[in-house]
Amino acid sequence: MVDHKNIESALVKVIKVAYSQGTKKYDKLGASYVNYLKTLQRKRDPEDHVRYVAKQRSPNEETYNERMADFKDWYNEEVYARRSR
Template identity: 45%
Template sequence: MVDHKDIELAQVKVIKTALRKGKKYDNLTKNYGDYLKKLRAEKDLNNYIKKNAVKIFPNEEAYTLRLENYHKWYEDNDLYASLEELYKLYYHIAKEENRERSDDEIEQMLKAMTI
């Protein structure tokens, strides 16, 4: 299961890759640094990344579009690969959060609610 540590490591990789590429990517570096600071400041880190994942990728089309855009912008370097890795993790979380629950899961939840 993907958790906040996986997301944090992937964000750090994006930042390091962008820093290595030079001044051209300073704005991207700053933005992802800010995202990382927000993540680290949260109390419930896993809930925070779940909410972000669902917001970023409400559906598969949003995921595909984001990666297509990044591929156009960063196709000539390894920055795209680090961004793709990060957003694959977010998409995996979003898919899990957006899926329908099984009957067994629903029954377990009802029992836990003592209904």
């Protein structure tokens, strides 16, 4: 089962990849994930926060697909191809 520690480690990996790209294109992506990570670490009940954010971010398939289309612009093709598997 996925818990907040798994999500925290995934956020760290995304941040590292975003900043390793070395272009300004990924600054917004890295900064947004750093904010997600800091918020998660500050919460008293991280598991509850993870469930809340998941419901807010992807309440249905249509919203999920819209968000993935937005993220595709931030990722390079190699990273996005790994993400969509």
